[in-house]
Amino acid sequence: MSDRRRRSADRPRGTRTAPKPNPNGPTVQELLEQERTEVPPVLRKTGSVFLGEEPIGKERYTSQAFFDREMTHMWSRVWQMACRADDIPAVGDYVVHRIGDTSLLVVRAEPGRIRAFYNVCLHRGRLLREEDGHAEEFRCPFHAFTWRLDGSCKQITSQWDFEYLDKDSFGLPEVHVDTWGGFVFVNLDDDPEPLQSYLEDVPADYATRGWSLEGRAKTVHVQKVNRCNWKVALEAFIESFHVLETHPGIMPYIGDAYTQYDVWPDKRHSTRMIVPRGIHSPHMAPISDLEVYRSGAKVYAPDQTRELELPEGLTPRQAMGDLRRDFLARTAGIDTSGLTDCEVLDTIQYHIFPNLVCWAGWNTFMMYRFLPNGTDVDSSIMEVMFLVPRVEGRRYEERREPTRLTADQKYTDAPELGRTGGVFEEDTSNMAAVHKGLKAMKGPGARLASYQENRIRFFHAILDSYLERPLG
Numbered sequence: 001m002s003d004r005r006r007r008s009a010d011r012p013r014g015t016r017t018a019p020k021p022n023p024n025g026p027t028v029q030e031l032l033e034q035e036r037t038e039v040p041p042v043l044r045k046t047g048s049v050f051l052g053e054e055p056i057g058k059e060r061y062t063s064q065a066f067f068d069r070e071m072t073h074m075w076s077r078v079w080q081m082a083c084r085a086d087d088i089p090a091v092g093d094y095v096v097h098r099i100g101d102t103s104l105l106v107v108r109a110e111p112g113r114i115r116a117f118y119n120v121c122l123h124r125g126r127l128l129r130e131e132d133g134h135a136e137e138f139r140c141p142f143h144a145f146t147w148r149l150d151g152s153c154k155q156i157t158s159q160w161d162f163e164y165l166d167k168d169s170f171g172l173p174e175v176h177v178d179t180w181g182g183f184v185f186v187n188l189d190d191d192p193e194p195l196q197s198y199l200e201d202v203p204a205d206y207a208t209r210g211w212s213l214e215g216r217a218k219t220v221h222v223q224k225v226n227r228c229n230w231k232v233a234l235e236a237f238i239e240s241f242h243v244l245e246t247h248p249g250i251m252p253y254i255g256d257a258y259t260q261y262d263v264w265p266d267k268r269h270s271t272r273m274i275v276p277r278g279i280h281s282p283h284m285a286p287i288s289d290l291e292v293y294r295s296g297a298k299v300y301a302p303d304q305t306r307e308l309e310l311p312e313g314l315t316p317r318q319a320m321g322d323l324r325r326d327f328l329a330r331t332a333g334i335d336t337s338g339l340t341d342c343e344v345l346d347t348i349q350y351h352i353f354p355n356l357v358c359w360a361g362w363n364t365f366m367m368y369r370f371l372p373n374g375t376d377v378d379s380s381i382m383e384v385m386f387l388v389p390r391v392e393g394r395r396y397e398e399r400r401e402p403t404r405l406t407a408d409q410k411y412t413d414a415p416e417l418g419r420t421g422g423v424f425e426e427d428t429s430n431m432a433a434v435h436k437g438l439k440a441m442k443g444p445g446a447r448l449a450s451y452q453e454n455r456i457r458f459f460h461a462i463l464d465s466y467l468e469r470p471l472g
Contacts, residue, residue, distance in 0.1 A: 018048040019451035021260060025282055028260035028274045028342070035340045036318065042208045043274070043342055047264030051457040055445040058438040060460065061229040067377040071100040074354065074466040079178070079185045079198050081356045081369060082106045084218055084385075085114065086182065087132075087400050092149060095132045097186060100375050103127055104175060105138065106184060109149045114179070116186045117151045117172035132401070138172070147172050181206060181213035181358075182387070200270050202350055209339065211360045213367075213387055217396035220386035222414045224405040225373055226428060228435035230355065230380035234370040235459070236427050236434075238351050240275045241452040244283040246426050251281035253296030253320070258282075261451060263458045268353075268465075271455045275347035277363070278317025292316040299419075300324040300345065303331070321345055328362060333391035336362065351455060353462050365389070366420070378435065379407070384417065384424070 021027050029046065032039050059066055082097040083106055094107035096119060103119040105128065119128050121140040128138045128147075137154060139146040146155040153170040156162050176187040178195035180203055185195055196203065206212050226233050236242065243256035255276040262272040280292050290309070293316040297308050301323040311319050321341030328334040328344065336344060343361040351357050357368040365387050373379040388396060403414045411417055411424035438446070448457055 016050055018050050019454055020048065021451060022257050022282075025255065025258045026276070026279065027258065028276055028346075031276055031279075031317070032340070032342060034315070034318070035342065037338050037340055039340055039342070040208050042205045043340070043348075045262065045264075046260065047262040047267070048451070048454070049263050049265040049458075050450075051263070051454060051461055053450070055443070055447055056456070056460055058441050058445040060445070060463075061232055061435065061438050062377065064377050067229075067372070067375070069467055070463070071372075071375075073469065073471065074463060075099050075102075076188045077192070077466060077469075078354055079187045079192065079195050080354070081183045082116065082186045083184050084182055084387075085179055085184050086218060086398070088114065088184075090134070092134050092136055094129065094135060096129055098371075098374070100372060102188065104186060105129060105172075106177070106186065107135075107149055109151075114177055114184055115149075115151065116175045116177045117147075118175070120172075121145050122170060122172070123157075182216060183213070183356075198269055199352065200267050202270050202352060205350070206358075206360060208360075209343070210362075210389065213358065215390060216365070216387040217390050217398050218385055218400075219388050219396055219398060220384065220416045221399045221402040222384045222405065222411070222417060223402045224382050224384075224409070224411060224424075224428075225407040226380050226382055227378065227407050227432040228380060229377060230370045230372045231459075232431055232435050232438075233380050233382050234351075234355060234357070235456050236431055237357055237368055238271070238273065238349070238455045238459070239453050240273065240347070241449060242427075242430070244281060246430060247423060248284075250299075250423075251284045252287060253277055253279070253292055253299070253316075254281055255279040256281050256283070257452075259452065261454055263454050268462060270353065271351050271458055273347065273349050273455065274342070275349075276317075276342075277345040277347070278315070278320045278341065289316045293319050296320045296345075297323055301327045303327070317341055317345065324362070332388070333394055334362070334389060351459070353459065364420075384411075384420075 083095045088108040091108050094105050097104040097106050104116050105119045106116045109115040121128055123145045126140055126142040137146050137148055144157045148154050151172040151174055153167045156167055176192050178185050240256045240259045258276055260274040280287055293310045300320050321344055324344040325336035328336050348360040355370045359366050367385050369383040371381045373381050412421040
């Protein structure tokens with residue numbers, strides 16, 4: 001046997017069992033044992049499944065043919081978030097939702113009802129609207145063919161010259177619409193799976209102790225074009241493995257390598273990770289409990305200017321949890337009594353296939369959406385929203401129109417992002433370089449960690465399940 005073949009034969013083949021968390025430190029479940037209040041069952045759920053060890057093919061990110069297959073086989077069948085219901089509060093308000101070449105009008109057609117139609121004039125194919133706005137009707141700017149808000153045809157210009165057209169059956173083609181958590185979802189499939197079934201346990205999980213995203217105030221909405229495939233951008237935000245090199249500033253108070261990654265064998269569209277805070281990263285030299293506490297306090301109680309001392313008898317994590325509960329109560333009017341340290345400190349983050357990422361609990365109120373930038377395989381759009389829980393008697397500066405950043409602008413050019421703008425910039429520093437690197441890579445593709453990047457492998461497995469399913 002040649003040396004090359006011998007090295008291949010001797011290579012470890014993996015356990016082929018469900019990957020496990022880091023054995024060298026506290027697990028999230030062990031940290032939950034230290035909680036001083038009742039832990040909700042949703043945090044006790046864990047899930048891990050073996051999904052193989054093969055590389056993730058680089059063509060999945062760089063090939064136009066693969067991108068086109070996604071458009072035909074996946075985006076045409078999945079439930080995708082189009083907007084917040086509060087983005088279109090009045091009858092006649094609409095947003096233009098684009099995915100690839102497809103353009104939809106998502107409109108408040110009547111009180112209490114949202115509908116979605118293909119945003120195309122049925123005469124000569126002109127887009128009816130190119131920007132979000134308000135309309136009493138959808139009148140084509142080309143030849144004045146007109147449709148009502150319910151999609152029915154109001155006017156066929158020069159009807160005498162279209163005797164073969166029946167106005168009653170000339171309505172705008174409609175797509176399926178449903179809502180959850182204040183989000184409006186659309187599905188292009190003629191006979192889709194119901195949204196509540198598609199979302200699996202996510203709605204029930206978010207019903208936990210005020211986690212619900214329903215009725216929240218959208219105080220931040222930023223869109224940014226990035227020079228990478230939409231999956232490169234998404235995957236940068238569903239693992240914490242990158243913290244040690246990309247976000248070294250947060251290592252003193254984040255247990256990045258102790259993250260719990262939940263990939264449930266009976267789920268098809270959702271995964272979760274819980275990143276513990278209040279403990280330092282094992283990727284750095286040990287520091288004192290006081291250093292952990294003070295480094296985290298600057299983030300979780302930013303209005304504290306004095307040098308804090310670690311309260312006697314408390315761990316840094318417990319003391320940070322108390323600071324965070326007090327800060328939320330004082331500055332946001334939120335009742336935090338009875339909430340666990342996990343809920344107020346940790347990153348509890350769900351990914352809903354294909355492109356929606358929502359935080360849960362009370363650490364922060366962010367969500368992300370990742371979209372292809374038209375039909376460009378080499379570019380994408382990332383959206384960041386802050387969805388703040390409403391408290392009676394408080395006023396919120398709400399945003400319907402997003403701040404739009406070009407590929408040449410920085411997240412720090414959107415001051416509403418605050419300190420998170422700098423964090424997003426750290427992530428962006430990798431994404432374009434990853435995309436270029438995949439094009440330059442010699443070999444089949446990316447090699448993933450068995451546990452810390454298992455959510456990425458799950459994502460590609462679900463994507464394949466759509467790509468391999470026959471149309472029709």
